[in-house]
Amino acid sequence: xxxxxxxxxxxxxxxxxxxxxxxxxxxxxxxxxxxxxxxxxxxxxxxxxxxxxxxxxxxxxxxxxxxxxxxxxxxxxxxxxxxxxxxxxxxxxxxxxxxxxxxxxxxxxxxxxxxxxxxxxxxxxxxxxxxxxxxxxxxxxxxxxxxxxxxxxxxxxxxxxxxxxxxxxxxxxxxxxxxxxxxxxxxxxxxxxxxxxxxxxxxxxxxxxxxxxxxxxxxxxxxxx
Amino acid sequence: xxxxxxxxxxxxxxxxxxxxxxxxxxxxxxxxxxxxxxxxxxxxxxxxxxxxxxxxxxxxxxxxxxxxxxxxxxxxxxxxxxxxxxxxxxxxxxxxxxxxxxxxxxxxxxxxxxxxxxxxxxxxxxxxxxxxxxxxxxxxxxxxxxxxxxxxxxxxxxxxxxxxxxxxxxxxxxxxxxxxxxxxxxxxxxxxxxxxxxxxxxxxxxxxxxxxxxxxxxxxxxxxxxxxxxxxxxxxxxxxxxxxxxxxxxxxxxxxxxxxxxxxxxxxxxxxxxxxxxxxxxxxxxxxxxxxxxxxxxxxxxxxxxxxxxxxxxxxxxxxxxxxxxxxxxxxxxxxxxxxxxxxxxxxxxxxxxxxxxxxxxxxxxxxxxxxxxxxxxxxxxxxxxxxxxxxxxxxxxxxxxxxxxxxxxxxxxxxxxxxxxxxxxxxxxxxxxxxxxxxxxxxxxxxxxxxxxxxxxxxxxxxxxxxxxxxxxxxxxxxxxxxxxxxxxxxxxxxxxxxxxxxxxxxxxxxxxxxxxxxxxxxxxxxxxxxxxxxxxxxxxxxxxxxxxxxxxxxxxxxxxxxxxxxxxxxxxxxxxxxxxxxxxxxxxxxxxxxxxxxxxxxxxxxxxxxxxxxxxxxxxxxxxxxxxxxxxxxxxxxxxxxxxxxxxxxxxxxxxxxxxxxxxxxxxxxxxxxxxxxxxxxxxxxxxxxxxxxxxxxxxxxxxxxxxxxxxxxxxxxxxxxxxxxxxx
Numbered sequence: 038x039x040x041x042x043x044x045x046x047x048x049x050x051x052x053x054x055x056x057x058x059x060x061x062x063x064x065x066x067x068x069x070x071x072x073x074x075x076x077x078x079x080x081x082x083x084x085x086x087x088x089x090x091x092x093x094x095x096x097x098x099x100x101x102x103x104x105x106x107x108x109x110x111x112x113x114x115x116x117x118x119x120x121x122x123x124x125x126x127x128x129x130x131x132x133x134x135x136x137x138x139x140x141x142x143x144x145x146x147x148x149x150x151x152x153x154x155x156x157x158x159x160x161x162x163x164x165x166x167x168x169x170x171x172x173x174x175x176x177x178x179x180x181x182x183x184x185x186x187x188x189x190x191x192x193x194x195x196x197x198x199x200x201x202x203x204x205x206x207x208x209x210x211x212x213x214x215x216x217x218x219x220x221x222x223x224x225x226x227x228x229x230x231x232x233x234x235x236x237x238x239x240x241x242x243x244x245x246x247x248x249x250x251x252x253x254x255x256x257x258x259x260x261x262x
Numbered sequence: 263x264x265x266x267x268x269x270x271x272x273x274x275x276x277x278x279x280x281x282x283x284x285x286x287x288x289x290x291x292x293x294x295x296x297x298x299x300x301x302x303x304x305x306x307x308x309x310x311x312x313x314x315x316x317x318x319x320x321x322x323x324x325x326x327x328x329x330x331x332x333x334x335x336x337x338x339x340x341x342x343x344x345x346x347x348x349x350x351x352x353x354x355x356x357x358x359x360x361x362x363x364x365x366x367x368x369x370x371x372x373x374x375x376x377x378x379x380x381x382x383x384x385x386x387x388x389x390x391x392x393x394x395x396x397x398x399x400x401x402x403x404x405x406x407x408x409x410x411x412x413x414x415x416x417x418x419x420x421x422x423x424x425x426x427x428x429x430x431x432x433x434x435x436x437x438x439x440x441x442x443x444x445x446x447x448x449x450x451x452x453x454x455x456x457x458x459x460x461x462x463x464x465x466x467x468x469x470x471x472x473x474x475x476x477x478x479x480x481x482x483x484x485x486x487x488x489x490x491x492x493x494x495x496x497x498x499x500x501x502x503x504x505x506x507x508x509x510x511x512x513x514x515x516x517x518x519x520x521x522x523x524x525x526x527x528x529x530x531x532x533x534x535x536x537x538x539x540x541x542x543x544x545x546x547x548x549x550x551x552x553x554x555x556x557x558x559x560x561x562x563x564x565x566x567x568x569x570x571x572x573x574x575x576x577x578x579x580x581x582x583x584x585x586x587x588x589x590x591x592x593x594x595x596x597x598x599x600x601x602x603x604x605x606x607x608x609x610x611x612x613x614x615x616x617x618x619x620x621x622x623x624x625x626x627x628x629x630x631x632x633x634x635x636x637x638x639x640x641x642x643x644x645x646x647x648x649x650x651x652x653x654x655x656x657x658x659x660x661x662x663x664x665x666x667x668x669x670x671x672x673x674x675x676x677x678x679x680x681x682x683x684x685x686x687x688x689x690x691x692x693x694x695x696x697x698x699x700x701x702x703x704x705x706x707x708x709x710x711x712x713x714x715x716x717x718x719x720x721x722x723x724x725x726x727x728x729x730x731x732x733x734x735x736x737x738x739x740x741x742x743x744x745x746x747x748x749x750x751x752x753x754x755x756x757x758x759x760x761x762x763x764x765x766x767x768x769x770x771x772x773x774x775x776x777x778x779x780x781x782x783x784x785x786x787x788x789x790x791x792x793x794x795x796x797x798x799x800x801x802x803x804x805x806x807x808x809x810x811x812x813x814x815x816x817x818x819x820x821x822x823x824x825x826x827x828x829x830x831x832x833x834x835x836x837x838x839x840x841x842x843x844x845x846x847x848x849x850x851x852x853x854x855x856x857x858x859x860x861x862x863x864x865x866x867x868x869x870x871x872x873x874x875x876x877x878x879x880x881x882x883x884x885x886x887x888x889x890x891x892x893x894x895x896x897x898x899x900x901x902x903x904x905x906x907x908x909x910x911x912x913x914x915x916x917x918x919x920x921x922x923x924x925x926x927x928x929x930x931x932x933x934x935x936x937x938x939x940x941x942x943x944x945x946x947x948x949x950x951x952x953x954x955x956x957x958x959x960x961x962x963x964x965x966x967x968x969x970x971x972x973x974x975x976x977x978x979x980x981x982x983x984x985x986x987x988x989x990x991x992x993x
Contacts, residue, residue, distance in 0.1 A: 046595065047503050049419020053688040071593075085686075087417045090503025146412050146681045176416070176683045238685075246691045246702075246817065 038063050038260055040080040043108065045070045045099045050085035050121065050240065057240035058082070061256035068104065075107045080117040080259070083108070083124030085176070085238060095138060095179045096123060100130030109133060117161060118232045122177055125224070125234030134225055134234045135192055136184030141177070142217025148176040150248050151215055153200040153223045153237055154207045160230035161262045162199070162255070170207045171200075171251040173237035175215065175223075180236040182218035182225070192225060199224035199233055264294045274301035274477075280632055287626045295564045295612065295620045300627065302477075302530035302568055303537060306793050309631040312759035313791045316772050321780040326748050327787055334375040334455060334526065336787025337447070338749045340813050344703060345449040346710055347381035350389075350442035350753040350809040352792035356497040357439040361406025365390075366414040366500040367572050368441040373418065374526035377509050378575065380453040380516045381445025384687065385701045386415045388425040388441050389714040389753070389807040393434030395670050395990060400429070403437050405991065410500075411441070412681045417502035418509065421690050422682035423699025426714050426807075429670040432722075435797025440753040442809040444712055446703060453516060455525040457543035457578045457604055462522055464536070464547060464602040465584070467591050468508050468574035470557035474499050475531070475570025504573040504596070511594040512575065520583035527574040533567045535576040536602075537610055541628040546607035551614040555597040563614040578604060638765035641725050647843050647857045654921050657851065659895070659972040662925065664982055665850050666892050667899060672846060673986035674903075691817055695904070697742040697887060698810075702817050709817035711745035713810055718803035720859035723844050725767045725804055729774020730862040734929060736810035737782050738888035741871040742932055744821035744878045745812030750779060752789035752808050757801025759793045767804035768793075775806060781864040782871075784810070821878060823887035824905035830884055830961045831941055832909060834894060836870045836931030837954040840922025846892045847925035860927050866954075867930040873953045874932050882944055885935040894958070895924040895966075897933055902966060902976050903983060911959040911968040920971065935961065 040063040044051045051067065058065040068075055070088075075081060089098035099105065105127075112118045112133050120128040128134040141147060152170050155163050184192070192198060201221040203209035209221040216236075224235025242252030264270065271281035274297060284292055284300050292300060306312060322330040328345055329337035335349035353368025373383050388411055393400045404427075415422050420443070475498035515521060523543070525535040532554070540547040551563045557571070579587055584600060591598035605611070610627070612620040666672055679694035691709060692700035698713035715735045721728025733750065740747040752775060757764035779785055795802040814820055842848050843857025877883050885905075889897045898909050914923045936944055948955050965975045 046507055047417070049417075049506065049686060053686065056688060086419060087503060087506070090417070090501070092503070145409075146416055146683070148416075148683045148685065149680055174685055176685060178416075241685045241688055243688075247688065248685055248690075248693075 038079045039077060040065045040082060041068045041075050041078040042082045042084055043068050043070060043104055045088035045102060047088045047090050048084050048086035050238065053240045054082055054084045057243050057252065057256055060243060062260045070102045070104050072104055073107060075111060080119060081108055081111055083120040083127050085122030085124060088123055088127060096126030096130040099127045105131060112232050115229065115231050120234040121238055122236055125236055126179065128232065128234040133232050134227060135188045136182055136225065138179050139181040139183050140179050141181050146178040147215055151175050151237060152203050152205050154203040154209050155200055156198045157196045160226060162233050162259060164258060164262050166254050166258050168254065170203060170205060171254065172249045173239055173251060174241045174248045175237050177236055180216045180218065182222040184219065189219065195228050197226045197228065198222055199226050200235055266291055266294055266297050271297060275305055276301050280304060287630060293620065295567060296622055298564045298568050299533050299620060299622060302533045303627040304631050308530050308534050310791055311632045312634050312636050312793060313768065314633050315635050316769055319776055320772065320786045321776050322785050322787065324749065324783055324785040327785055328449060330787050331789065334378045336749065336751060337379065337452060338787060339449060340708065340710065343449055345447050345452065346811060347376050347379045347445040347447055348443065348751055348811055349375050349788035350440055350751045350807060351790045352753050352755055353439045353441060354436060354755060354792050354795055357407055358437050360497040361403050362410040363497050363499050365407040365410030365439050367498045368439050369411055369414040370500045370502060370505050370572055371528050372441045372443045373420065373505065374528065376443045376445035377512055378453065378524050378526045379447065380451050381447035382513060383420045383443050383445045385444045385699060385712055386420050386422045386441065387699065387712055387714050387809060389716055391428045391433045391438035391805060393437065394431040395429055397434045401991065407439055408678050408681055414500055414502045416683040418506050419686050421684045421686050421701065423684055423690055423701060424694050424713050425679065426716065427675050427678060428716065428718065430718060430803060432803040435800060436795040436802050438755050438805060440807045442714055442751065444710060444811060453521060453524050455523050455539050455542055457523045457539040457545050459522060460545065460604050460606045462581060462604045463579050463584055463600050464549065464604065465577040465579055465587065466554055466574065466599045466601045467577060468596055469501060469504050469571055470555040470597055471566055471569045472557040472571045473561065473565055473569060476565060476568045498570045498572050500572050507594040507596055508573050508575065511591050511596055514590050515587055520580050520587055522578040522580060524575060524577045527576060529570065531568060531570045537624055537627050539576065539578060540604065540610065541624050546605035546609045546624065547602060548605050548611045549602035551612055553599050553601040555599050563612055563619045636759050636765045637762050638769045639762045640766055641770060643724050644856060644858050647854060649842060649852065653852060654919055657921060659920065659924065659968060660974045662847065662851055662921065663895055663899060663974065666846050666896055667979060667983040668986045669846055669850055672892050672896060674984045675987060677987045677991055691820060692743060692822065697823055698739040700743055700820055707816050709814040709820060711740050711743045711812040711814060713739035714807055715739065716805050716807040718805040719844055721771055721806065722803040723859045725770035726774045727859050727862055729771035729806060730778040731859060731929060732806055732808045733775050733778035733784060734862055734867050735890060736808045737784055737871060740810055740812030741874050742821060742886045742888045744819055745814045746875065747784050747810060747812045749785050749787045750808050750810045752786055752806055754789065754791045755795055755802065755805040755807065756793050758796045764801055771804050771806050778864060782868055819878065821883055821886045823885055823901050825901050825907040825935055825961050826884040828907065828961050828963060830935050830937055832933055832935055832958040832960065834931055834933050834956050834958045835873060835953060836866065837928065838923055838926060838931065838956065839928050840918030840926035841928045842922055842926055845925060845927040860929050862929055870930045870932065870953065873951060882936055882940050883934050884937060887933050889931040889933060891927065893925040893927050898966060899979050903979055906976055908962040908965040908976055909959045910962045912957055913969060933958065
């Protein structure tokens with residue numbers, strides 16, 4: 038499978054994503070934000086970081102960058118688009134995903150391991166993952182997911198909630214909500230489930246010597262589907 | 263234009279005789295721009311005028327040292343063609359005035375020092391010291407500093423892997439913010455600041471120059487008074503996004519062959535960077551200040567030369583490479599301007615709007631900068647306390663332990679490091695909160711360990727011993743993750759060097775550092791000095807911070823402090839003599855602040871450290887933790903909390919009582935965990951090598967016990983230890 042990682046000025050998880058994708062067999066290439074075309078890909082990834090310094094609002098300038106039109110076209114034609122952390126923020130800024138990401142409830146940057154519950158496996162991202170709960174890693178200041186009541190109803194009705202923060206047993210209640218996200222939402226899909234945005238970083242969990250290995254399950258599933 | 267006179271010189275922080283020396287050297291009165299340049303180059307921060315004479319004595323050589331002090335950062339060999347560039351630097355004064363920006367630009371500055379040499383930063387660390395938790399400013403300063411460090415490092419995408427936070431009332435009016443960065447470089451692709459060749463283009467890249475930070479370096483060498491708020495404009499403002507672009511652009515340019523020398527614009531901005539490059543190359547330099555990209559209107563030559571705007575670099579390029587270089591900086595949307603050239607005059611010549619506005623021989627600014635052999639007094643070793651037996655009668659171990667675990671200097675610092683991205687770059691294999699942070703050397707089997715230490719209490723009680731101790735502690739941190747210690751960087755934070763006592767503290771701490779680093783072959787390769795940490799006549803305790811690095815040839819064999827399995831034995835390597843003077847125990851339980859610090863025996867230190875590395879090599883160690891503040895029981899509690907496992911302690915025998923044994927802060931000790939089946943083999947080895955050890959206990963399920971004297975569950979320990987800082991910050 039071929040993948041492309043977009044580098045915006047200020048992206049800082051681009052290399053980590055490249056390493057992870059290649060480790061699990063993707064043929065990955067890096068694409069510069071100022072380009073207009075994306076080479077033929079099965080998956081486009083918007084990596085974490087602070088695109089354009091996150092000035093104005095996280096992801097907002099990247100949402101208007103030159104490359105983004107090609108990303109939107111690719112997504113609208115059904116291609117797989119994955120946004121991690123800042124990538125998730127960019128996807129909400131482009132309107133490809135519903136909702137917004139506000140500053141964390143306790144106003145601090147949070148870097149730690151969290152558990153997330155997989156809410157929907159009928160999609161390419163989680164299809165054959167046997168576990169119900171994954172241990173992943175978050176590192177963000179603006180991961181507090183929010184959307185209007187109508188939007189919430191719509192994403193619930195369409196099974197667009199991808200993952201929610203929970204404990205190791207899968208209890209996705211308020212105690213296990215690290216950043217104040219609405220309904221503990223850690224990641225959402227587009228209606229067609231071809232676009233996924235999530236705050237946790239699977240690419241930081243691909244090796245037993247790192248914070249954990251559940252990220253490996255994510256990438257293995259992705260390449261196999 | 264302002265007429266320069268003695269009064270104006272003094273306002274610039276120069277002394278009367280220094281001003282006279284300037285006039286004598288120039289054989290005329292300097293103009294205001296020239297005076298500004300002199301004041302920047304001759305202040306303590308840039309000239310090291312009080313410390314130079316002593317720093318020369320540091321132990322700086324070793325077979326792993328590629329570059330010692332004197333460059334932007336030190337460089338050491340980590341084999342296979344790889345090298346680590348690293349340095350620690352203070353940003354104390356600005357952080358007290360404006361904690362967020364002060365700390366942020368401290369991190370930005372030290373990262374620039376590292377990538378200026380061609381290295382990609384792979385880890386950040388910091389050592390931060392605050393006043394008493396009860397002091398009205400402490401909470402906000404701590405919050406601001408932590409946010410500043412995180413705000414900068416997180417954005418750049420370099421993990422903050424370890425650090426140290428201390429509280430002591432001597433920092434009430436002068437907090438310390440010391441930032442350290444490690445970078446990875448190919449040892450044949452290191453860039454230096456020494457310019458070479460004449461008529462080579464001098465290039466300015468990065469952010470535009472503004473009026474921020476003018477006289478920042480002079481401010482950093484001044485004593486604070488009631489009017490410090492007025493100094494806010496001297497604090498620089500950081501832009502980590504631009505720094506990230508600058509980092510990528512510089513590394514891209516460095517991949518080619520067009521750079522002759524490169525220097526970041528740190529303290530004293532364009533002044534010190536241009537002079538340093540020319541001085542090292544024994545050249546002159548000509549700068550057209552009208553070409554410097556400015557962010558504000560009508561900036562004067564004086565302001566342009568003294569601005570400390572961040573995220574700027576000065577580069578001497580090969581002729582004809584300008585366009586190639588410009589393309590790279592255009593790509594990253596950064597300013598690029600040819601602002602001058604190297605010359606053979608050995609002068610710095612500044613032009614503005616086609617008029618020569620300054621001309622000074624470079625050696626007046628560099629080699630001829632003042633150097634003082636200041637008076638100092640030697641400290642005497644304080645008398646021992648000899649605590650009477652009665653004092654211990656009413657005590658019990660668990661009360662003492664609980665009290666010690668919520669001492670602000672012991673309590674868990676997760677609230678801090680949770681705010682630092684410590685996992686970006688995907689190579690952090692030991693996170694903050696352990697003996698040391700460890701990152702893999704990307705794509706190899708190797709890993710680099712790093713830690714920062716300081717022991718102001720010990721240094722204050724006896725500077726010579728304290729200086730030795732802090733180097734040993736750093737060495738132990740490396741050993742206890744299984745890394746071979748390589749080298750250190752030091753940040754020497756002291757009070758007013760014009761006071762004999764403060765100067766004495768400096769001289770003797772440096773002597774202690776030198777003795778220990780020489781004995782342990784743990785050389786100093788970089789660092790900085792921060793004097794005048796004094797507010798209204800009250801100075802800080804002498805606080806040398808030591809940043810150490812070590813190498814693991816196989817990261818899979820790294821040691822951690824988490825207890826592994828029930829039934830395993832715990833041993834302590836090194837002798838426990840129950841030294842309570844200057845300990846956390848004496849402070850918290852006896853409210854006693856007197857006596858000598860624990861003695862340092864360098865022979866034992868080395869012996870015990872090498873012993874641990876040998877045991878590791880034989881795969882005998884399950885976990886390891888060095889014993890420091892709070893002694894054995896505190897160390898055990900920390901190991902237990904990290905692993906949710908308990909320890910059954912064995913009865914002690916010997917001449918000391920249980921409080922002395924469990925809370926004494928004797929040096930050179932490690933707690934190790936081993937499998938029961940390896941006990942005999944291990945004991946034989948230790949006996950053969952004449953290593954002192956005690957059998958300490960056995961790993962148990964969920965509590966720490968010592969006969970009937972102590973029974974405390976891990977959950978109860980966490981209650982205080984894990985929560986103290988979080989609760990303090992909410993209140």
